Amino acid sequence: xxxxxxxxxxxxxxxxxxxxxxxxxxxxxRGTAVALVQALLALYGDGLDRMASAGxxxxxxxxxxxxxxxxxxxxxxxxxxLHPQEAPERIGRAIDRLGSRLHGAxxxxxxVTGGVARLRVGNVSGCGSSRAAVEEVLTEAVxxxxxxxxxxxVEYEQRQPALIPLxxxxxxxxxxxxxxxxxxxxx
Numbered sequence: 001x002x003x004x005x006x007x008x009x010x011x012x013x014x015x016x017x018x019x020x021x022x023x024x025x026x027x028x029x030r031g032t033a034v035a036l037v038q039a040l041l042a043l044y045g046d047g048l049d050r051m052a053s054a055g056x057x058x059x060x061x062x063x064x065x066x067x068x069x070x071x072x073x074x075x076x077x078x079x080x081x082l083h084p085q086e087a088p089e090r091i092g093r094a095i096d097r098l099g100s101r102l103h104g105a106x107x108x109x110x111x112v113t114g115g116v117a118r119l120r121v122g123n124v125s126g127c128g129s130s131r132a133a134v135e136e137v138l139t140e141a142v143x144x145x146x147x148x149x150x151x152x153x154v155e156y157e158q159r160q161p162a163l164i165p166l167x168x169x170x171x172x173x174x175x176x177x178x179x180x181x182x183x184x185x186x187x
Contacts (some may be wrong), residue, residue, distance in 0.1 A: 087145075098141055109133070116153055117142050
């Protein structure tokens, strides 16, 4: 491995020292730790491979869009604080991708302030469990898209009661008040 900078060299030494400590652990801790390191290496390898592939296909802003369009790469970018999109943009995109998981409800991001994402939901039908299911799906999506968000608040649009125009009731009353003839007319 070629290491060009002092910082990278120090990181390599730190990793090697910690791997030696892991190797010295008794079983089953050692096996678990080794498996964890292998899983992390595979995950990072897959992400870096996807980033390199995206870089070969595109460039500039298109390259950044390609990176954040890949869930694994976007997750790695978030993990390291490198994601090019701000939390509101990521949350809005995550909500847009929910589709049928919202059971017909419509949701939109109102704002992100003080670490709290405030959402507005409309067109929720059914019982309270429908609202609970929608909230759970939204909260999960927000936390996955923006782990730095510490809270999610969901407010519901108030459904307006169906109004029946008074004139339409009067017309029905007039029609209903007319006597009904039961005898046939004489011609």
